Amino acid sequence: MPEKKYSMWSLKWDEFHKILRDPILLSTIILVAISLLIFIVWPLYDVLKESFLDGKGSLTLEYYFEALSHQENIDVLINTVVLGLFVSFFSTAIGFIFAYVDAYLKIPFKRLFKLIAILPIISPPFALAMSFIMLFGQQGFVSKVLLGIQNSNVYGFRGLAVVQILTFFPIAYLVLAGLLKQIDPSMEEAARNLGASRWQTFRTVLLPLLKPGIANSFLLVFIQTVADFGNPMVIGGNFNTLAAQVYLQAMGNYNLKVGTALATILLSLSILMFVLQKYWLGNKSYVTLTGKPSRIRAMITDKAIIAAIGIPCLLISLFILVLYALIPFGSFVNLWGIDYTFTLRHYEYVWNLGAKPIWDTTELSLISMPITGILGMVIAYLIVRKRFFGRGMIEFVSLLSLAIPGTVIGMGYVLAYNEPPLVLTGTGIIIVLSFVFRSMPVGIRAGVASLQQIDPAIEEAAYDLGASSFKVFHSVTIPLIKSAFFSGLVYSFVRSMTAVSAVIFLVSANVNLLTVAIMSQVDVGRLGVAAAYSTVLIAIVLIVVSILLAILSRMGVSIKSVEG
Amino acid sequence: MAKESASVRIEHLKKVYPGIDGKPVEAVKEVDLRIEPGQFITLLGPSGCGKTTILRMVAGFEIPTAGDIYIGDTRVNSLTPDKRDTAMVFQSYALFPHLNLFDNVAYGLKIKKLPKDEIKRKVDNIMAMVGLEGFGNRAPNQLSGGQQQRVALARALVMEPSVLLFDEPLSNLDAKLRVYMRNEIHKIQRKVGITSIYVTHDQSEAMSLSDKVIIMNAGHVEQIGSPLEVYLTPATEFVADFIGIANILPCRVLENTGSSVTVDVLGIPCTKAVTGSALQVGEEVKIVARPESLGLGREGDIPCKVVSSIFMGESQDYVVAVGDREIKVKVYNPMIHETYHEGEEIFLNLQKDSLHLIPKKA
Numbered sequence: 001m002p003e004k005k006y007s008m009w010s011l012k013w014d015e016f017h018k019i020l021r022d023p024i025l026l027s028t029i030i031l032v033a034i035s036l037l038i039f040i041v042w043p044l045y046d047v048l049k050e051s052f053l054d055g056k057g058s059l060t061l062e063y064y065f066e067a068l069s070h071q072e073n074i075d076v077l078i079n080t081v082v083l084g085l086f087v088s089f090f091s092t093a094i095g096f097i098f099a100y101v102d103a104y105l106k107i108p109f110k111r112l113f114k115l116i117a118i119l120p121i122i123s124p125p126f127a128l129a130m131s132f133i134m135l136f137g138q139q140g141f142v143s144k145v146l147l148g149i150q151n152s153n154v155y156g157f158r159g160l161a162v163v164q165i166l167t168f169f170p171i172a173y174l175v176l177a178g179l180l181k182q183i184d185p186s187m188e189e190a191a192r193n194l195g196a197s198r199w200q201t202f203r204t205v206l207l208p209l210l211k212p213g214i215a216n217s218f219l220l221v222f223i224q225t226v227a228d229f230g231n232p233m234v235i236g237g238n239f240n241t242l243a244a245q246v247y248l249q250a251m252g253n254y255n256l257k258v259g260t261a262l263a264t265i266l267l268s269l270s271i272l273m274f275v276l277q278k279y280w281l282g283n284k285s286y287v288t289l290t291g292k293p294s295r296i297r298a299m300i301t302d303k304a305i306i307a308a309i310g311i312p313c314l315l316i317s318l319f320i321l322v323l324y325a326l327i328p329f330g331s332f333v334n335l336w337g338i339d340y341t342f343t344l345r346h347y348e349y350v351w352n353l354g355a356k357p358i359w360d361t362t363e364l365s366l367i368s369m370p371i372t373g374i375l376g377m378v379i380a381y382l383i384v385r386k387r388f389f390g391r392g393m394i395e396f397v398s399l400l401s402l403a404i405p406g407t408v409i410g411m412g413y414v415l416a417y418n419e420p421p422l423v424l425t426g427t428g429i430i431i432v433l434s435f436v437f438r439s440m441p442v443g444i445r446a447g448v449a450s451l452q453q454i455d456p457a458i459e460e461a462a463y464d465l466g467a468s469s470f471k472v473f474h475s476v477t478i479p480l481i482k483s484a485f486f487s488g489l490v491y492s493f494v495r496s497m498t499a500v501s502a503v504i505f506l507v508s509a510n511v512n513l514l515t516v517a518i519m520s521q522v523d524v525g526r527l528g529v530a531a532a533y534s535t536v537l538i539a540i541v542l543i544v545v546s547i548l549l550a551i552l553s554r555m556g557v558s559i560k561s562v563e564g
Numbered sequence: 565m566a567k568e569s570a571s572v573r574i575e576h577l578k579k580v581y582p583g584i585d586g587k588p589v590e591a592v593k594e595v596d597l598r599i600e601p602g603q604f605i606t607l608l609g610p611s612g613c614g615k616t617t618i619l620r621m622v623a624g625f626e627i628p629t630a631g632d633i634y635i636g637d638t639r640v641n642s643l644t645p646d647k648r649d650t651a652m653v654f655q656s657y658a659l660f661p662h663l664n665l666f667d668n669v670a671y672g673l674k675i676k677k678l679p680k681d682e683i684k685r686k687v688d689n690i691m692a693m694v695g696l697e698g699f700g701n702r703a704p705n706q707l708s709g710g711q712q713q714r715v716a717l718a719r720a721l722v723m724e725p726s727v728l729l730f731d732e733p734l735s736n737l738d739a740k741l742r743v744y745m746r747n748e749i750h751k752i753q754r755k756v757g758i759t760s761i762y763v764t765h766d767q768s769e770a771m772s773l774s775d776k777v778i779i780m781n782a783g784h785v786e787q788i789g790s791p792l793e794v795y796l797t798p799a800t801e802f803v804a805d806f807i808g809i810a811n812i813l814p815c816r817v818l819e820n821t822g823s824s825v826t827v828d829v830l831g832i833p834c835t836k837a838v839t840g841s842a843l844q845v846g847e848e849v850k851i852v853a854r855p856e857s858l859g860l861g862r863e864g865d866i867p868c869k870v871v872s873s874i875f876m877g878e879s880q881d882y883v884v885a886v887g888d889r890e891i892k893v894k895v896y897n898p899m900i901h902e903t904y905h906e907g908e909e910i911f912l913n914l915q916k917d918s919l920h921l922i923p924k925k926a
Contacts, residue, residue, distance in 0.1 A: 014580075014627055014629055015582070015627070017627045018626075018627055021642055021643075021644055022644055455656050455658060457654040457655070457656050457658035458658045458659070458660060458661070460623075460625055460645070460652070460654070460658065461652065461654055461658040461659075461660070461716075461719070462660070462671065463625075463644075463645040463646050464623055464624075464625075464645050464646070464648075464650065464651060464652045465646075465651065465671055465672030465675060465719070465723060466646045466647075466672050466675045466676060466723075467646055467671075467672075467675050468646055469644075469646075471646075471675065475671075476660055476662075479660075479662040480661065480662060
């Protein structure tokens with residue numbers, strides 16, 4: 001038979017044909033691609049364009065030179081990297097110890113770990129910074145009342161670094177605990193059986209297995225730290241970071257060009273880390289090779305080990321709990337640091353003057369919830385189940401928004417939707433859009449993970465029995481991944497309620513948001529009001545999530561804990 | 565069943581995948597098939613031979629790189645799976661885990677928007693046919709593998725498709741159940757008379773189920789024939805080796821009269837009736853000798869030495885050496901035959917009628 005050559009393009013075109021002959025599928029793909037283009041790519045493009053083009057529209061590096069000619073901005077850049085490395089290192093180390101204690105030690109109250117991993121998700125992203133100020137600030141309970149220090153300074157690198165470590169180490173803990181629990185105990189038993197001590201086993205078996213996981217959590221924390229906006233704004237003081245500086249340049253100094261140049265630098269840093277994390281480390285885990293552990297691990301009961309690492313972890317958890325508890329506590333105290341009598345006046349103030357942000361935030365978060373959930377599942381479905389031109393791009397772009405710092409995308413939204421063809425500035429729509437595209441990646445990841453565990457033949461069977469692709473999706477796919485779908489919904493709501501970095505650019509007289517209101521109260525020193533707002537926020541999150549979970553458990557859906 | 569079942573025609577079918585390493589993978593190379601209405605045909609071959617790809621192209625899950633597929637008189641190349649009148653039984657059963665058995669079987673009928681009472685009647689009928697009446701409220705995970713398999717079959721049958729497709733449906737069952745289900749499928753298919761294409765790598769399934777067996781290897785068809793034909797008169801060495809156990813012996817052509825060919829098999833001249841063969845005298849060809857068509861004795865055609873002798877219950881299995889060539893011999897009902905032991909010098913007897921000359925490739 002004569003050997004016929006097939007070009008890769010024509011073969012891929014063949015595969016694409018499957019999509020072309022299915023109009024519903026094709027239009028879905030086009031709609032998804034267009035919405036990603038408009039709401040993720042375009043705003044980023046506008047940030048780049050603004051930073052690289054001068055007033056006459058020709059290419060220039062002028063604004064980068066301008067940005068870097070100020071010592072202030074150089075410092076900011078160095079601060080960001082140093083802080084990122086410092087926080088990532090300690091967060092990963094502490095997260096690792098927590099993970100080890102969780103997976104290996106027989107100690108009570110381990111459920112505390114789960115709780116402190118969830119708290120940062122359901123509270124405003126700068127909650128710990130507020131608590132820290134309440135404890136160690138000028139009017140701090142510890143600094144002033146207990147130690148009698150006047151003019152204690154909690155602002156700056158030290159305060160910020162500690163707050164960020166306490167906020168972000170749970171990410172490392174969750175990643176590493178997941179890996180540790182997957183390691184087959186018989187592997188360690190094999191090492192012990194071959195004569196290794198517990199320490200040798202740890203060093204020669206566990207650590208090498210976890211290396212990719214450790215690198216992974218380091219990068220994840222780094223991305224979060226660099227993108228963190230709330231904590232540097234609240235407790236950074238004179239120690240400024242890129243994410244905050246972008247906002248200050250653009251909105252404070254009205255120097256949009258320099259702001260976009262800094263935003264581009266920040267974006268490059270985050271995307272570099274994201275690409276490293278996803279594509280370089282992506283497939284490096286050995287742990288998953290071994291699959292499910294064959295049996296349950298015998299927990300360590302050695303008192304020395306428990307005292308050395310178990311007890312400290314419990315104490316840290318308790319401390320973090322106290323920090324979070326300070327917020328509702330502070331909201332009922334007359335004047336923090338001076339007069340600790342009980343009062344409801346902060347709530348009165350909130351109710352009389354500023355209830356609007358509460359309703360706006362809740363309403364917009366509820367509106368974006370179903371949109372995020374459905375869009376997330378559709379994209380997960382397309383990524384896992386379909387082969388088409390641009391699939392890789394859809395996957396990359398939709399997960400990329402995990403790595404894009406909020407300040408960058410917020411600025412992009414301001415630039416992109418301020419003028420025709422799409423004017424959205426000042427509307428609730430722009431906020432809903434930012435909620436949707438910021439919280440979607442987590443739903444996508446959950447959807448992808450659960451779809452990968454479902455035999456594609458089940459969907460093919462439905463297709464074969466005469467169901468259209470739309471029918472297959474809603475009568476078979478969605479019911480099969482409903483757990484991921486609903487955790488996407490819950491996560492979307494929670495994340496929207498607590499978002500600040502992107503939306504701070506988008507709030508207006510018409511629409512204000514809780515987190516932004518809290519920050520401005522902290523800024524003017526009304527800690528009691530800020531605490532009251534925060535308490536209301538956390539209460540709304542807990543109420544809505546409990547209602548959702550109650551409805552779901554009635555429907556027989558269980559939700560795995562929402563990941564961070 | 566009320567509907568006429570359809571023929572399936574496959575013409576010049578070809579499927580090339582973009583490979584992972586950038587090299588195209590030719591899964592199916594130029595295949596032509598014709599399946600008559602009501603026929604049960606099997607695509608048989610080792611894994612990776614392209615049989616499942618053909619089945620998936622008929623179902624519409626894969627798009628042919630070249631060639632055409634007709635169901636009845638309709639060219640179906642451009643139809644999506646939901647628009648094709650085929651129903652597939654999947655290897656993994658692919659039952660909908662979120663639906664009970666009734667809703668699983670009724671799924672396709674509901675999509676057709678049949679009236680409720682008709683759906684109920686049809687589903688009940690078909691569940692009775694596969695022996696699962698009264699199971700409608702169960703969830704798929706409450707069933708054994710064999711039961712799940714029957715639901716999968718019912719779900720396909722209830723559609724009364726013009727073509728039934730089976731993708732290795734029994735490979736997840738244990739050996740005994742496999743034989744049982746094989747007979748069930750055979751009975752049911754004969755009853756409903758729907759054109760069926762069955763993919764398997766298990767030759768006993770292929771032999772027991774099919775009107776026609778299509779033996780595939782590396783993307784092309786090696787032979788199409790009845791189970792008898794592919795066993796007794798394999799068209800290629802691959803077929804001879806793949807179906808059953810075969811001794812494939814090289815031999816030299818001694819004479820070609822135009823109506824018969826005489827070859828030298830291990831020194832014994834054997835004459836086979838072959839008309840119009842192009843074989844030249846002196847040419848090397850291959851001959852197939854099934855182990856059960858050979859005999860052993862204290863005297864006979866060819867001296868040999870017993871290399872191994874194993875009692876298998878229904879037979880005594882030997883390996884004997886003729887020179888440096890090892891030959892498998894199977895003697896059924898060993899109780900009535902003398903048993904030879906390892907190292908014994910005996911004789912091998914050819915049953916010349918049972919030998920099959922592999923035709924030279926054109």
